[in-house]
Amino acid sequence: MKIVVVGTGYVGLVTGTCFAEVGIDTTCIDIDQKKIDKLRVGEIPIFEPGLEEMVKRNTQKKRLHFETDIAKVLDDAEVVFIAVGTPPDEDGSADLKHVLNVAKDIGNHMSSYTVVVTKSTVPVGTAKKVNEAIQKQLEIRGEDISFDVASNPEFLKEGAAIEDFMKPDRIVVGVESDEAKHTMKQLYKPFMLNGHPIIFMDVPSAEMTKYAANAMLATKISFMNDIANLCEILGANVNLVRKGIGSDPRIGSRFIYPGIGYGGSCFPKDVKALIKTAEENDYKMRVLEAVESVNEHQKTILYQKVENHFGRENLKGKKIAIWGLSFKPQTNDMREAPSVVLIKRLLEAGCKIAAYDPVAKEEAREMLGDSIEYKSDQYEVLINADCLLIVTEWSEFRFPNYRVMEKLMAQKLIFDGRNILDIEKLKSLSFNYHCIGLNAHKLNGSLELVEVM
Known part of the structure; x- marks a missing residue:
């Protein structure tokens, strides 16, 4: 199996490297040529324990590749992960322009059935927008190529991301077809061998799961800080x-x-x-x-x-x-x-x-x-x-x-x-x-x- 991960930020680089670690041929894409050049020689842009060594090892084994041009690698890719940033707009909403730009690139260059997976944290309904962006580009090209859009939110803790990915407490995947479900199950099979559960659900529920999880954890932190302040007073x-x-x-x-x-x-x-x-x-x-x-x-x-x-x-x-x-x-x-x-x-x-x-x-x-x-x-x-x-x-x-x-x-x-x-x-x-x-x-x-x- 060959996969592509678009985006070499925190989520994208950890995702691509860990898939390569279990033997999957993985190409990470980024538009920043200087960043790609550094990654090719094992220089990583973030600090995450264990990641640099893993990048170097899998690059040397030729399981992990770094490119700037997505068109070069889409021909034989079965799964493409979108893992680009979704920074907050001034009003607090997630900015999806980078996600949708990747979707357009995929629509412009895909040549066979592909499962497109949103790995970035995105609002409910984003998969639908990604689907529409890809379909629009296919129509412009005059092509009729089948594809699926899935949601696979990440639950990585910075500082323990490698452990979280390699030994997940759960894998959440939102799909809309049996074919996409089968492909994602095959992709994650190496991570399920030790009993780590994969939870399939509809796409909107998968998108919401990520936000709900982070919101709950944030709530626990703020609740305890409020209690702490009252404790100090009393x-x-x-x-x-x-x-x-x-x-x-x-x-x-x-x-x-x-x-x-x-x-x-x-x-x-x-x-x-x-x-x-x-x-x-x-x-x-x-x-x-x-x-x-x-x-x-x-x-x-x-x-x-x-x-x-x-x-x-x-x-x-x-x-x-x-x-x-x-x-x-x-x-x-x-x-x-x-x-x-x-x-x-x-x-x-x-x-x-x-x-x-x-x-x-x-x-x-x-x-x-x-x-x-x-x-x-x-x-x-x-x-x-x-x-x-x-x-x-x-x-x-x-x-x-x-x-x-x-x-x-x-x-x-x-x-x-x-x-x-x-x-x-x-x-x-x-x-x-x-x-x-x-x-x-x-x-x-x-x-x-x-x-x-």
């Missing part, structure tokens, strides 16, 4: 509350960690798009509107803590150290990162900022320019810092050398936006510590108070 410990509710199997322990808001390429965009889709159909997604509102507010929480401590009038000239810039660990993705909102607020207040992130320095520089200093070491940013802000929960930040920290910092003051540090250790060293969902200065005893009898 004197409760959100970490203990989280353990208490997370043990309920109806709720579960995942996505209920308090913090400074979600970001990335999926949750913010998909929540906005689902709200917009509802508006276009005269319906209000009241819960999701609240989810988005809570998240936007939560991105300002750490700044508010800093302002409350120093006073707005005293922030000018303060040196702020920041650990973590990417929206989550194990990725260099800066899209909708809470760090950007935080840093802009601090700069507006006149602060001087030095930041460190293990992999996202260049991506941050593209968004923030030289308005802040970028350091290559987590301790270098602490020199003469008036406070430290922990923004991303990279593993290397969890057990820092506190003795080194207190020697470097002008003030022993930490604002932990991810609740990852040892509060008892910090207390013993007389650090002034602020985190999310609990008032650290009013707590007695350890955070780990839970006893299971």
Whole structure:
């Protein structure tokens, strides 16, 4: 079987590479020649653990190919994945121009039956538009070639995408014909051998499944952040509350960690798009509107803590150290990162900022320019810092050398936006510590108070 994946962004590159890994002849297409040239020699544009090695291995084995011209590879392709970006428009709706442009290219060059699969996250009804775009080009050509359009949403977590693709907890495929179902079943057969389920459904339901999944996870995060803020006001410990509710199997322990808001390429965009889709159909997604509102507010929480401590009038000239810039660990993705909102607020207040992130320095520089200093070491940013802000929960930040920290910092003051540090250790060293969902200065005893009898 030969397949084509159009788009070499996060989803497209992971998808194409993982299919090649199980022996499927795969060609990835992108219009950016420089990007394709780099991919051919194993240089990848994103940070994803394990991906670079897999790209190099499959390129050397000649199972993975990179091209710019889709016309060259459509002749013998049985499946074509559309995995291009769907950025949000100003009104929050998904911009489908890239998806539909690919559909037109397919219609212009296909020569035999093909299953065209939307892998990009797209609103319900997009497959129908893709179908119409392909059919229109075939009619212009005067060709009568059969094809199917299927929906196969991705459920990849940045930082664990290879594992998610190779060992999926479910594969969702929307189809409208037995032939398309058979083709997709054959394609995913290597991934089903270990019992990973493939769920076939109609195309609109598959399109909705992706949005519903991300919206639910975003809801859990915003709900927990709201609870955390109330815990702090009332004197409760959100970490203990989280353990208490997370043990309920109806709720579960995942996505209920308090913090400074979600970001990335999926949750913010998909929540906005689902709200917009509802508006276009005269319906209000009241819960999701609240989810988005809570998240936007939560991105300002750490700044508010800093302002409350120093006073707005005293922030000018303060040196702020920041650990973590990417929206989550194990990725260099800066899209909708809470760090950007935080840093802009601090700069507006006149602060001087030095930041460190293990992999996202260049991506941050593209968004923030030289308005802040970028350091290559987590301790270098602490020199003469008036406070430290922990923004991303990279593993290397969890057990820092506190003795080194207190020697470097002008003030022993930490604002932990991810609740990852040892509060008892910090207390013993007389650090002034602020985190999310609990008032650290009013707590007695350890955070780990839970006893299971």
